[in-house]
Amino acid sequence: MSETAKAGAAGGEQAKRLRLNAVEMACPLQDNSGMWHLEDNQAERYKDLDYWIDLARLLERGRFDSVFFADILGVYDVYQGSRDTAVREGLYVPMNDPSYVIPAMAAVTEHLGFAVTSSITYDHPYSLARKMSTLDHLTGGRVGWNIVTSNLDSAARNFGLDAQIAHDERYDRGDEFLEVAYKLWEKSWEEGAVLRDRQSRVYADPSLVRDIRHHGRSFSVPGIHLSEPSPQRTPVLFQAGSSERGRDFAAQHAECVFLNAMTAEETRYLVQDVRARAAAYGRRPEEVLFFPKLNPIVGRTGEEAQSKLRGYLEAASAEGSLSLLSAWTGIDFSTFGADDLLGFIRRGEERNGSGYLAEFFSRRRDGGDWTREELAKYFAFGGVGSVVAGTPEEIADRLTAFADETGVDGFNIAYISRGETFREFVDLVVPELQRRGRVQTDYAPGTLRHKLFGEGARLPDSHPGSKITIEEEVRT
Numbered sequence: 334m335s336e337t338a339k340a341g342a343a344g345g346e347q348a349k350r351l352r353l354n355a356v357e358m359a360c361p362l363q364d365n366s367g368m369w370h371l372e373d374n375q376a377e378r379y380k381d382l383d384y385w386i387d388l389a390r391l392l393e394r395g396r397f398d399s400v401f402f403a404d405i406l407g408v409y410d411v412y413q414g415s416r417d418t419a420v421r422e423g424l425y426v427p428m429n430d431p432s433y434v435i436p437a438m439a440a441v442t443e444h445l446g447f448a449v450t451s452s453i454t455y456d457h458p459y460s461l462a463r464k465m466s467t468l469d470h471l472t473g474g475r476v477g478w479n480i481v482t483s484n485l486d487s488a489a490r491n492f493g494l495d496a497q498i499a500h501d502e503r504y505d506r507g508d509e510f511l512e513v514a515y516k517l518w519e520k521s522w523e524e525g526a527v528l529r530d531r532q533s534r535v536y537a538d539p540s541l542v543r544d545i546r547h548h549g550r551s552f553s554v555p556g557i558h559l560s561e562p563s564p565q566r567t568p569v570l571f572q573a574g575s576s577e578r579g580r581d582f583a584a585q586h587a588e589c590v591f592l593n594a595m596t597a598e599e600t601r602y603l604v605q606d607v608r609a610r611a612a613a614y615g616r617r618p619e620e621v622l623f624f625p626k627l628n629p630i631v632g633r634t635g636e637e638a639q640s641k642l643r644g645y646l647e648a649a650s651a652e653g654s655l656s657l658l659s660a661w662t663g664i665d666f667s668t669f670g671a672d673d674l675l676g677f678i679r680r681g682e683e684r685n686g687s688g689y690l691a692e693f694f695s696r697r698r699d700g701g702d703w704t705r706e707e708l709a710k711y712f713a714f715g716g717v718g719s720v721v722a723g724t725p726e727e728i729a730d731r732l733t734a735f736a737d738e739t740g741v742d743g744f745n746i747a748y749i750s751r752g753e754t755f756r757e758f759v760d761l762v763v764p765e766l767q768r769r770g771r772v773q774t775d776y777a778p779g780t781l782r783h784k785l786f787g788e789g790a791r792l793p794d795s796h797p798g799s800k801i802t803i804e805e806e807v808r809t
């Protein structure tokens with residue numbers, strides 16, 4: 334009996350299983366600015382293989398579906414026009430490449446999935462496709478790809494551009510990137526191409542390995558995919574763009590969507606919007622899963638949790654959180670006086686950062702009258718709306734109520750304190766969610782895609798990746 338069915342049988346009505354995804358990054362701090370100096374925080378362990386191995390074991394014990402590795406290719410240098418705040422605070426820098434720890438984490442686990450970020454603006458589909466296929470082979474089909482367009486000028490400059498490619502154009506280019514990747518993964522090696530026939534001494538049948546002959550506006554890839562087909566072929570596709578154009582991109586390509594939404598209302602709006610757009614592209618709405626961010630602060634009593642939260646807020650760095658927000662929006666918040674009414678929405682629209690944040694503030698505050706200090710507090714941990722402090726029962730109540738109210742399929746569990754938050758969540762909150770039949774007590778067999786959707790290892794037929802075609806070769 335599936336977990337959902339068990340929950341339904343126990344509770345009299347069908348309760349949706351909540352999928353759990355842990356957010357990590359190969360750097361000291363992500364959204365939790367100021368936290369690294371706290372005694373129990375293991376911020377600096379991001380470069381120890383042991384840390385990642387321990388984490389993999391912990392998350393699998395907690396029956397997490399996957400761990401998601403965020404990644405960026407530049408530094409946060411919009412605030413005060415300088416990278417100094419980010420460097421001083423260990424905020425998203427120094428930053429290692431997260432993909433290399435995946436095989437080590439896979440070796441000590443059997444089921445945990447791994448979603449790794451790669452940029453459609455700065456990577457190339459030919460090499461990205463091979464990297465993902467390699468990881469999918471080595472993990473036995475447990476890999477996902479978080480597709481990002483990248484939104485930092487500092488990244489653009491180091492990839493030889495004067496400035497970023499414009500927001501919507503990044504997504505247009507991304508559509509072609511995906512087209513090339515689908516051709517490589519889905520069509521280059523036909524079923525049965527790999528024979529491994531020792532007797533006839535044929536490893537693979539050349540007539541079943543096809544050039545993809547892609548010649549487009551941004552990419553030219555005439556040849557074959559270098560890797561043989563991996564268990565999932567196309568990795569599970571994750572995406573997090575929330576602007577108008579980003580949602581449209583997600584509706585076409587994404588199987589899992591990470592949300593930045595901070596209220597139930599915002600979340601429901603995004604879920605319904607992307608699902609409706611996906612249906613318009615001929616996909617089934619349930620083919621897209623949604624994961625809003627959650628920052629749990631667990632206490633054995635409510636007072637213990639609140640006192641931890643107060644401690645974290647005291648330790649949080651206002652400069653760090655403004656630096657983070659400046660990078661996300663492309664607006665230097667140091668240029669505003671402490672009590673200025675920002676009205677930055679109008680200015681934000683002229684920038685090239687995340688369109689969604691501007692839209693969000695405009696919806697929240699009719700025109701965006703926020704003071705700098707309010708913003709720093711609100712974004713102390715990447716968005717106060719995602720912080721839930723309480724007992725395991727209270728946190729489980731909030732999670733399940735939020736999911737039922739908004740239609741999301743699980744949570745992107747973030748941490749305020751590396752090493753501490755995930756351990757407490759696994760030891761105290763997961764058992765409570767399992768008691769309620771909302772988190773799996775065992776894994777389903779099979780690939781990550783199968784575990785998440787209960788269907789096959791491959792993309793569903795309605796997905797554009799399955800429908801991709803390559804031009805026929807004209808043989809003379």
Ligand SMILES: Cc1cc2nc3c(=O)[nH]c(=O)nc-3n(C[C@H](O)[C@H](O)[C@H](O)COP(=O)(O)O)c2cc1C
Binds near residue numbers: 402483
């Ligand atoms: C939960 C979440 C995780 C994200 N992770 C990354 C990341 O790892 N790397 C990155 O460059 N952008 C990341 N982003 C940014 C998005 O991919 C996207 O670039 C950003 O939301 C701007 O796109 P938009 O204007 O369509 O909203 C993330 C966004 C969210 C909400």
